[in-house]
Amino acid sequence: MSEITLxxxxxxxxxxxxxxxxxxxxxxxxxxxxxxxxxxxxxCGLCAAQVTQGDYALRGGAREAAPDGAIPxxxxxxxxxxxxxxxxxxxxxxxxxxxxxxxxxxxxxQAGSGAVILTLALRPDPEFGTAADFTPGQYMExxxxxxxxxxxxxxxxxxxxxxxxxxxIRLQPGGAFSTWLAQTARPGDMLSLRGPVGRFVLDETSPxxxxxxxxxxxxxxxxxxxxxxxxxxxMQPTHxxxxxxxxxxxxxxxxxxxxxxxxxxxxxxxxxxxPEAGWEGFSGTAADALAQYLDGDxxxxxxxxxGPPRLMEAVMRVANERGVPAARIYSEQVQxx
Amino acid sequence: xxxxxCEQTTRGPGGAGCATDKGVCGKDxxxxxxxxxxxxxxxxxxxxxSRLRGLGVADAPADSFILYGLFTTLTNxxxxxxxxxxxxxxxxxxxxxxxxxxxxxxKAAGQQPEILAGAAAFAPADNVAGLLAQAKAASVIVGRxxxxxxxxxxxxxxxxxxxxxxxxAHHAEVLGESRDEIAIGIAHALDVLASNPTDLGGMLEExxxxxxxxxxxxxxxxxxxxGSFGAPSPHAVRTTPVEGKAILISGHDxxxxxxLLEATKGTGINVYTHGEMLPAHGYPKLRExxxxxxxxxxxxxxxxxxxxxxxxPIVMTSNCLIEPQPLYRNRIFTSGPxxxxxxxxxxxxxxxxxxxxxxALPGFxxxxxxxxxxxxxxREAVLGAAGTVVEAVKSGAIRHFFLIGGCDGAAxxxxxxxxxxxxxxxxTMILTLGCGKYRFNSHDFGTIGGLPxxxxxxxxxxxYSALVIATALAGAFNCGVNELPLSLVVSWFEQKAAAVFLxxxxxxxxxxxxxxxxxxxxxxxILDILVSQFGVLPITSAEADIEAALAPRIAAE
Ligand SMILES: Cc1cc2nc3c(=O)[nH]c(=O)nc-3n(C[C@H](O)[C@H](O)[C@H](O)COP(=O)(O)OP(=O)(O)OC[C@H]3O[C@@H](n4cnc5c(N)ncnc54)[C@H](O)[C@@H]3O)c2cc1C
Ligand code: SF4
Ligand code: SF4
Ligand code: FES
Numbered sequence: 064m065s066e067i068t069l070x071x072x073x074x075x076x077x078x079x080x081x082x083x084x085x086x087x088x089x090x091x092x093x094x095x096x097x098x099x100x101x102x103x104x105x106x107c108g109l110c111a112a113q114v115t116q117g118d119y120a121l122r123g124g125a126r127e128a129a130p131d132g133a134i135p136x137x138x139x140x141x142x143x144x145x146x147x148x149x150x151x152x153x154x155x156x157x158x159x160x161x162x163x164x165x166x167x168x169x170x171x172x173q174a175g176s177g178a179v180i181l182t183l184a185l186r187p188d189p190e191f192g193t194a195a196d197f198t199p200g201q202y203m204e205x206x207x208x209x210x211x212x213x214x215x216x217x218x219x220x221x222x223x224x225x226x227x228x229x230x231x232i233r234l235q236p237g238g239a240f241s242t243w244l245a246q247t248a249r250p251g252d253m254l255s256l257r258g259p260v261g262r263f264v265l266d267e268t269s270p271x272x273x274x275x276x277x278x279x280x281x282x283x284x285x286x287x288x289x290x291x292x293x294x295x296x297x298m299q300p301t302h303x304x305x306x307x308x309x310x311x312x313x314x315x316x317x318x319x320x321x322x323x324x325x326x327x328x329x330x331x332x333x334x335x336x337x338p339e340a341g342w343e344g345f346s347g348t349a350a351d352a353l354a355q356y357l358d359g360d361x362x363x364x365x366x367x368x369x370g371p372p373r374l375m376e377a378v379m380r381v382a383n384e385r386g387v388p389a390a391r392i393y394s395e396q397v398q399x400x
Numbered sequence: 401x402x403x404x405x406c407e408q409t410t411r412g413p414g415g416a417g418c419a420t421d422k423g424v425c426g427k428d429x430x431x432x433x434x435x436x437x438x439x440x441x442x443x444x445x446x447x448x449x450s451r452l453r454g455l456g457v458a459d460a461p462a463d464s465f466i467l468y469g470l471f472t473t474l475t476n477x478x479x480x481x482x483x484x485x486x487x488x489x490x491x492x493x494x495x496x497x498x499x500x501x502x503x504x505x506x507k508a509a510g511q512q513p514e515i516l517a518g519a520a521a522f523a524p525a526d527n528v529a530g531l532l533a534q535a536k537a538a539s540v541i542v543g544r545x546x547x548x549x550x551x552x553x554x555x556x557x558x559x560x561x562x563x564x565x566x567x568x569a570h571h572a573e574v575l576g577e578s579r580d581e582i583a584i585g586i587a588h589a590l591d592v593l594a595s596n597p598t599d600l601g602g603m604l605e606e607x608x609x610x611x612x613x614x615x616x617x618x619x620x621x622x623x624x625x626x627g628s629f630g631a632p633s634p635h636a637v638r639t640t641p642v643e644g645k646a647i648l649i650s651g652h653d654x655x656x657x658x659x660l661l662e663a664t665k666g667t668g669i670n671v672y673t674h675g676e677m678l679p680a681h682g683y684p685k686l687r688e689x690x691x692x693x694x695x696x697x698x699x700x701x702x703x704x705x706x707x708x709x710x711x712x713p714i715v716m717t718s719n720c721l722i723e724p725q726p727l728y729r730n731r732i733f734t735s736g737p738x739x740x741x742x743x744x745x746x747x748x749x750x751x752x753x754x755x756x757x758x759x760a761l762p763g764f765x766x767x768x769x770x771x772x773x774x775x776x777x778x779r780e781a782v783l784g785a786a787g788t789v790v791e792a793v794k795s796g797a798i799r800h801f802f803l804i805g806g807c808d809g810a811a812x813x814x815x816x817x818x819x820x821x822x823x824x825x826x827x828t829m830i831l832t833l834g835c836g837k838y839r840f841n842s843h844d845f846g847t848i849g850g851l852p853x854x855x856x857x858x859x860x861x862x863x864y865s866a867l868v869i870a871t872a873l874a875g876a877f878n879c880g881v882n883e884l885p886l887s888l889v890v891s892w893f894e895q896k897a898a899a900v901f902l903x904x905x906x907x908x909x910x911x912x913x914x915x916x917x918x919x920x921x922x923x924x925x926i927l928d929i930l931v932s933q934f935g936v937l938p939i940t941s942a943e944a945d946i947e948a949a950l951a952p953r954i955a956a957e
Contacts, residue, residue, distance in 0.1 A: 154726070159727070188762075189762060189765070190762060191761070191762065192760045192761040192762040192763075193760045194730075194731070194757070194760045194761055196730050196731070197730075198726060198729065198730075222730045224756045224757050224759070224760035224761075225760065226760070265742070267741035267742040268428050268431075268479075268481070268741055270428075270430035270481060270528060270532070291742070295742060297482070298482055298485065299482070299528075362529075
């Protein structure tokens with residue numbers, strides 16, 4: 064057995080032991096610590112962390128390292144004592160296994176071109192009743208019926224007691240879940256879900272202004288967060304940067320109008336990368352819009368960032384260059400590397 | 401931030417006080433600083449209210465706001481920064497209105513109105529960053545270098561005692577009991593604090609006056625509780641679940657419990673008490689609701705584990721709240737002065753959302769039988785048995801009484817109170833009060849002269865009952881309280897215990913043992929006064945303290 068030391072983002076140290084054929088993730092689960100993870104096969108990137116000391120082998124053989132050197136803990140088998148730095152605080156580690164629930168499709172509707180709003184009704188559960196209990200920003204893993212294929216989708220509505228879950232899904236051409244949703248799924252179908260999971264949630268104890276940056280389907284968790292802030296009549300200044308490739312993608316941002324009316328301190332910037340002639344809003348990427356915003360009178364905001372890897376990298380660069388400390392950036396990536 | 405108002409405050413080589421970005425209790429720097437600003441404003445409001453009262457003018461909304469505002473700043477009550485920003489704005493408007501009222505009243509009385517400076521003239525910034533910048537000047541330790549530790553310590557004792565008084569007065573007020581003399585006394589204490597007093601003797605006098613005022617407040621609260629819900633009487637409380645949907649209610653506010661019982665009548669939902677709500681079962685008009693099913697869990701320190709495991713929503717009506725964990729964040733609700741950012745607040749007795757949550761959540765699936773806890777030995781119940789008690793003392797069956805009262809800190813492994821109760825000899829009787837008892841109330845202490853050896857008087861809010869019992873016993877034995885075979889052990893945790901402590905001093909009760917650690921704001925010089933003039937005894941070990949308490953008293957003490 065090798066000793067493993069996990070160090071969380073907030074400096075907590077957790078000790079474990081693992082056999083040489085066991086992954087760090089498996090050893091942690093055996094010890095009752097459930098680290099963020101989803102695919103368990105090294106592709107979703109959710110379990111990735113920095114191994115700062117020790118030797119390890121990767122299950123399934125060596126593979127190309129991620130650009131930031133992070134190692135998927137679902138593959139990482141310690142061959143000596145290991146020190147692992149986790150990119151989330153101790154509260155990101157669950158001590159309970161993630162619940163699996165059944166739900167029925169109650170609605171599928173179009174949200175502009177290429178995006179769908181999927182609504183589910185949870186089936187009552189002996190442990191959870193009908194509660195849809197989650198924290199805005201979290202996601203569920205949804206299985207395609209009759210297959211082993213699972214995909215993560217962020218919840219866009221608010222926690223509630225009647226069991227309603229709402230998702231905003233961008234259809235990826237040729238994608239497995241996207242194709243099933245566009246062609247096969249019908250109201251009344253039953254789905255299996257696992258969740259809620261994820262630590263991409265608001266730090267409501269922070270007194271700082273917030274900037275929410277979302278690109279592509281990264282808008283989904285931000286929508287739930289904004290709904291939560293509106294529900295609690297939040298007064299902290301919040302700036303939303305919504306990044307879209309074309310104006311057509313802005314259709315999913317329709318709920319923003321209502322939210323802006325309820326949140327007097329919310330400002331919104333829709334950044335369109337490739338606008339048509341006549342577009343009067345911001346032209347450029349979400350990262351460009353953030354650069355412009357931080358260069359203005361932005362105070363010292365917390366940044367919440369969600370989107371595909373390319374956007375995340377560009378935004379991180381902008382934030383780093385402007386001296387925003389890493390501890391004030393909360394992020395989630397919504398696409399496999 | 402700087403805060404040293406409770407027992408669990410950070411104690412380091414550089415002195416005591418929570419002074420980093422988060423207190424031990426989880427209160428963050430911005431919240432702590434905004435609380436300081438609000439306290440500063442309340443002092444200013446007290447200056448005007450006090451002067452208005454001097455002119456014979458009462459202002460009920462101002463009196464209420466003072467109580468509520470002070471209550472929100474107690475340990476483990478309100479952590480919601482946004483709420484403090486709102487209250488600061490409200491306080492500023494109130495102060496302006498009071499200033500105008502005072503100036504008009506003075507003129508009407510043919511007097512030249514005073515132009516008040518200091519807290520009364522404070523202009524809060526209109527944004528959070530500005531308020532945080534102003535907080536330094538409103539800190540409890542402002543001017544420490546010039547006036548010295550002792551002055552700061554006595555000001556803190558006054559302020560923290562006052563917070564406790566206000567909390568008790570608020571509980572009474574929501575049940576419809578308020579008294580002019582209480583409002584006057586509280587405004588006076590704020591006015592004193594606003595003057596930044598430096599005279600130690602004068603401040604000590606003010607602290608004793610506050611202790612006397614608190615006696616009045618406790619009496620009023622007792623009248624409010626017993627007037628609304630009847631005199632507590634002994635009752636065995638179920639501690640195990642009953643099958644069905646369930647709501648848990650914690651904290652001290654009996655009015656909230658009553659409203660919840662009314663709101664859930666006929667819904668099939670059972671209501672369980674938690675923590676300091678346990679003594680509610682002693683009141684006949686509360687336990688007559690058949691769906692007040694029992695008590696669940698122990699003291700407030702265990703809430704993170706117990707709330708997570710409870711299969712329904714939870715309502716927190718007053719202190720002591722600790723950071724809600726993700727597992728139950730969406731199903732815990734705050735009420736009254738309590739708050740946490742992102743946690744839903746029940747306002748105006750509207751329990752609709754709580755009931756909806758209870759119906760959606762599974763509730764208990766099985767009825768379980770188990771031991772019961774007996775509560776409800778209020779003054780009426782104990783004095784009803786006074787004849788038996790006096791006989792038992794005279795016959796030697798009861799050698800001594802120990803009253804273990806107050807709050808308890810969260811530090812695990814602190815066993816003084818448990819050891820004390822367990823080691824107290826079989827011919828002694830133990831009376832409990834407040835949440836210190838949870839450390840040992842599941843233990844079977846047996847009976848003495850036909851009475852249970854452990855009698856629970858109630859919440860820390862029921863200290864009045866304990867004082868009436870002590871006075872009545874002294875009457876029966878024809879002696880003073882200090883001559884009774886009675887020892888008081890005060891486990892202090894937060895500011896309500898500070899208020900009760902001042903009351904004991906003001907009533908001349910001597911030999912009060914205070915622990916588990918002494919308040920950080922009491923300097924050696926202040927402690928010296930408390931020990932030499934008031935006979936206060938810091939606790940040592942349970943064994944030694946019991947022995948000392950049972951040793952024959954020296955008559956000249
Ligand atoms: C934590 C998390 C939260 C997520 N939340 C949401 C959400 O709220 N809404 C949402 O629509 N999606 C969300 N996603 C993405 C979602 O899980 C799927 O990856 C996506 O829907 C594609 O699944 P698929 O089965 O249709 O395509 P796949 O069969 O997985 O992929 C088909 C092809 O499309 C490419 N592809 C996959 N995703 C993208 C993308 N985003 N952009 C460009 N190309 C892509 C793949 O590389 C592949 O070539 C989230 C992902 C994660 C990890
Ligand atoms: S209330 Fe107690 S623990 Fe909280 S900040 Fe103040 S002294 Fe520290
Ligand atoms: S008695 Fe004191 S410490 Fe105990 S719950 Fe009540 S306020 Fe908190
Ligand atoms: S769980 Fe490890 S990469 Fe997906």
